[in-house]
Structure formats: C-alpha cells, structure tokens
Amino acid sequence: MTNWFPLALGMDVPPGTAAPARLCGKEIALWRGADGQIHAWEDRCPHRGMRLSFGFVRNGNLACLYHGWQFGADATCRHIPAHPELRVPGTIHAHAYQAAERAGIIWVSLNEQASADELPNMDAFGARSILIRAPLASVRTALALPDEGWGWQEECLVAVHEPEPGLTMLHMAAATLARRLDVADRAKMTRDRLEALNEKVSA
Amino acid sequence: MRLRDWALDDRCYAVRLGASLMGVNLPTLTDATALKTGPALEIDGGILHGPADILQRLTSLPEVSREWHLGIGEERRDAWAESALERFSHLRQTALLAGLPTEGIPPQAFDLMTEIEDRLSDDRLRERPWVSGSHPGVADILLFPIAALSQDLEVPLDLYPAIRNFIRQFKALPGFMTMPGVPECH
Incomplete structure (x- = not known):
C-alpha cells in the first residue's frame, strides 16, 4: 500500500494560487502561499462546505470564496470577516493532509505517519500532467509502473494517480529543463496509445 | 454600431x-x-x-x-478557436436543455478540452504566453468562454491544468468582464 500520491506538477500551482485535485473521488485543495510552501487540504470549508480550491490566497492565508473565512498555513481559521473583532477559536480549522514537492511533482499523503523518504530524491522539471481516459490499473500495467505509481524511465519521472474511477492523470517530469518538450510529446503519445488500447478493450 | x-x-x-x-x-x-x-x-x-x-x-x-493585432510572423489561430467555440456552444446548449438525469459528460466535451489543453500546454513550454502569441488576441478571447464555462458541461477542471492557468491569466487582464457563471478574479 502506497502512502504518497502524485497529484499535480509543482508548476501548475504557482505561488499565490489554489487549485483543485481529486484522488479516487476525494476532493483536495492544493494551494501555495507567496513563500512557495505547498499545502494540501480537504477541499471543503468547515463553515459551509464550499470548495476551498475556489478560494484565493492573501497574506499567506487561503480565503474561502463564499464568506471569506481565512485559514493560515497551519490550517487554523485566522479571520472571519463577518466578525472582525472575534478571536477565532483554535478548534475551527480546515483538514490538512501531508504535502511535499519532489522532482517537480506535488505529492500528497492521507496518512499522517507517512515518511517523505519514500519519495523520489532526484531533481526533475515538470513537463506535463495529462488526462488519460483509461483506468489506473491498465495504465500502470501498460507503463510497467510498480504499485507506488511512479518510476524513472528513460531520464524521466513517470507518475500516475486516479482522480476518479476510469480516469488516470499521468504526470511526467524531465531530468533537465531542455528535455521538457520531448517529455511532453511523449506524454501525448502515451495518452493516445493507451486511450486507443482502452477503446479496443471496451469494444 | x-x-x-x-x-x-x-x-x-x-x-x-x-x-x-x-x-x-x-x-x-x-x-x-x-x-x-x-x-x-x-x-x-x-x-x-x-x-x-x-x-x-x-x-x-x-x-x-x-x-x-498579431505580431510579425505569428500564426493566426482565430479559425481554430472559433470552431472550438462553435462546438462548445452546441455542447453547452445541449447540456443546459437536457432532461435529468443526464448520461454523464459527452465524450466530445473531453475531446474538445483535450484539444485546447494540448495547445495551451505546448505553448507554455515554448514560452508563448497567449494562444495568439506574445499578446492576447482574438483567438484567446474566443477560447476564454469555453474554458470559463466548461463547468456547465460538468467537466472537472482538475483534469486540465493548462486551461486553469489560462483562466487565471486571462481574468487578470485590464477590462476583463464577467457573465453569469464566470466570476471575477480575486
């Protein structure tokens, strides 16, 4: 059983922005403050359940789009605009997961005890996150990837995750900046090949 | 006028x-x-x-x-963008008028989003900031409604990072205006 899942390329969540991700249907908000630190939270505001990935990043906090509740990097609620004088109780907080950035990819673990030692330890540069309309298991088999869902192949990091059953996101990172275009082309060819194969199997 | x-x-x-x-x-x-x-x-x-x-x-x-206007030597992509918008418009009208429950997201919606995502993603790696080239142009304006209103087709945007990036970049342009379903940038 793997602890860490590759959910996005680091470059797809620039500083000061939030982005949605899903892992087997579980909705996760990825966001990054101006300090560059990446965060992964349950994509649900504890106030009214709004998706936090629709929110905006201000002064190192993620603010919910609905009523503007602001959550700090430690996931606790820092400010409620409708009650500006209120000292917000520490019990109000978003649900945070472990997040790490390695080899140009954002990795998230739902297990609090997961060790970052399991993650790739080489440098790489994100080239492409690409949707493949085929189930994760068949993509993993076709790409000869281990259970962890990632591996180094021909100077490139190949990683996969399942946003929802039947769909797979393939993330590819190149060993050098100069090779990113080649790797992105490979990602497209891989997608086209695997989707054609999947259609053949379904037919 | x-x-x-x-x-x-x-x-x-x-x-x-x-x-x-x-x-x-x-x-x-x-x-x-x-x-x-x-x-x-x-x-x-x-x-x-x-x-x-x-x-x-x-x-x-x-x-x-x-x-x-396009810069010197820049490829005109207006016809492609207009054809994409026409296809999207047809899909969106069909989706908005469909009886419930629907049969899920039509494959043509995925095909369209993939086509746009591929182009935006390649452009980004080639350091071409806009579909039209170094400055936003007609092709970018034609593509924006597709990207921003794709939620009407229930296409999840977590699957299309380059399109998300395009939406964010576009909303920051001076003079940007909203429509119902397309909120402002914060």
Whole structure:
C-alpha cells in the first residue's frame, strides 16, 4: 500500500494560487502561499462546505470564496470577516493532509505517519500532467509502473494517480529543463496509445 | 454600431468581453435570435455575423490598440478557436436543455478540452504566453468562454491544468468582464 500520491506538477500551482485535485473521488485543495510552501487540504470549508480550491490566497492565508473565512498555513481559521473583532477559536480549522514537492511533482499523503523518504530524491522539471481516459490499473500495467505509481524511465519521472474511477492523470517530469518538450510529446503519445488500447478493450 | 446580443450566450459573451478588453464602447440590443445564430454586429449600415469576424472588425477600430493585432510572423489561430467555440456552444446548449438525469459528460466535451489543453500546454513550454502569441488576441478571447464555462458541461477542471492557468491569466487582464457563471478574479 502506497502512502504518497502524485497529484499535480509543482508548476501548475504557482505561488499565490489554489487549485483543485481529486484522488479516487476525494476532493483536495492544493494551494501555495507567496513563500512557495505547498499545502494540501480537504477541499471543503468547515463553515459551509464550499470548495476551498475556489478560494484565493492573501497574506499567506487561503480565503474561502463564499464568506471569506481565512485559514493560515497551519490550517487554523485566522479571520472571519463577518466578525472582525472575534478571536477565532483554535478548534475551527480546515483538514490538512501531508504535502511535499519532489522532482517537480506535488505529492500528497492521507496518512499522517507517512515518511517523505519514500519519495523520489532526484531533481526533475515538470513537463506535463495529462488526462488519460483509461483506468489506473491498465495504465500502470501498460507503463510497467510498480504499485507506488511512479518510476524513472528513460531520464524521466513517470507518475500516475486516479482522480476518479476510469480516469488516470499521468504526470511526467524531465531530468533537465531542455528535455521538457520531448517529455511532453511523449506524454501525448502515451495518452493516445493507451486511450486507443482502452477503446479496443471496451469494444 | 450595435451588438445584437443574448446575455447568456457564450459566443455573444466573447464579443462583449473582447469589446471591453479593447476599450470599445459597444451598445447592445437583446435579440433572442442571437441565441440560435450567435452575435451580430450592426456596423456601417451592414450586419456582420460570427464572433471571429466581429472581433477582428473591432480590432481595426481606430480607438483599439495595435497590440490586439498579431505580431510579425505569428500564426493566426482565430479559425481554430472559433470552431472550438462553435462546438462548445452546441455542447453547452445541449447540456443546459437536457432532461435529468443526464448520461454523464459527452465524450466530445473531453475531446474538445483535450484539444485546447494540448495547445495551451505546448505553448507554455515554448514560452508563448497567449494562444495568439506574445499578446492576447482574438483567438484567446474566443477560447476564454469555453474554458470559463466548461463547468456547465460538468467537466472537472482538475483534469486540465493548462486551461486553469489560462483562466487565471486571462481574468487578470485590464477590462476583463464577467457573465453569469464566470466570476471575477480575486
């Protein structure tokens, strides 16, 4: 059983922005403050359940789009605009997961005890996150990837995750900046090949 | 000059958005036929149809900055973007009028989003910041309604990072305007 899942390329969540991700249907908000630190939270505001990935990043906090509740990097609620004088109780907080950035990819673990030692330890540069309309298991088999869902192949990091059953996101990172275009082309060819194969199997 | 417009139509929105970004004062007349046939521009005693032709005409107005024209050697992608918007508009109207429960997201919606994502993603790696080149142009304006209103087809945007990036970048342009379903940038 793997602890860490590759959910996005680091470059797809620039500083000061939030982005949605899903892992087997579980909705996760990825966001990054101006300090560059990446965060992964349950994509649900504890106030009214709004998706936090629709929110905006201000002064190192993620603010919910609905009523503007602001959550700090430690996931606790820092400010409620409708009650500006209120000292917000520490019990109000978003649900945070472990997040790490390695080899140009954002990795998230739902297990609090997961060790970052399991993650790739080489440098790489994100080239492409690409949707493949085929189930994760068949993509993993076709790409000869281990259970962890990632591996180094021909100077490139190949990683996969399942946003929802039947769909797979393939993330590819190149060993050098100069090779990113080649790797992105490979990602497209891989997608086209695997989707054609999947259609053949379904037919 | 006047636009025959339907506020909730994506193709009409592209024209209103373009006029706003270019700083053109464009009065509108609500006309239900625009929902079927798209926007129509009354200009110089005639009528111009099709969002790409209308936007290109707007770029030639004297008050519009030359930046809205393509740079030297830049590939024109307006026809591709207009065809993408036409396909999207058809899919969106079908989705909005469909009885419930629906049969899920049509495969053509995924095909369209993939086509746009591939182009935006390649452009980004080639350091081409806009679909039209170094400055946003008609092709970008035509693509924006597709990206921003793709939620109406229930296409999840977590699957398309380059499109998300395009939406964010586009909303930050001076003169950006919203429509129902397209909120402002914060």
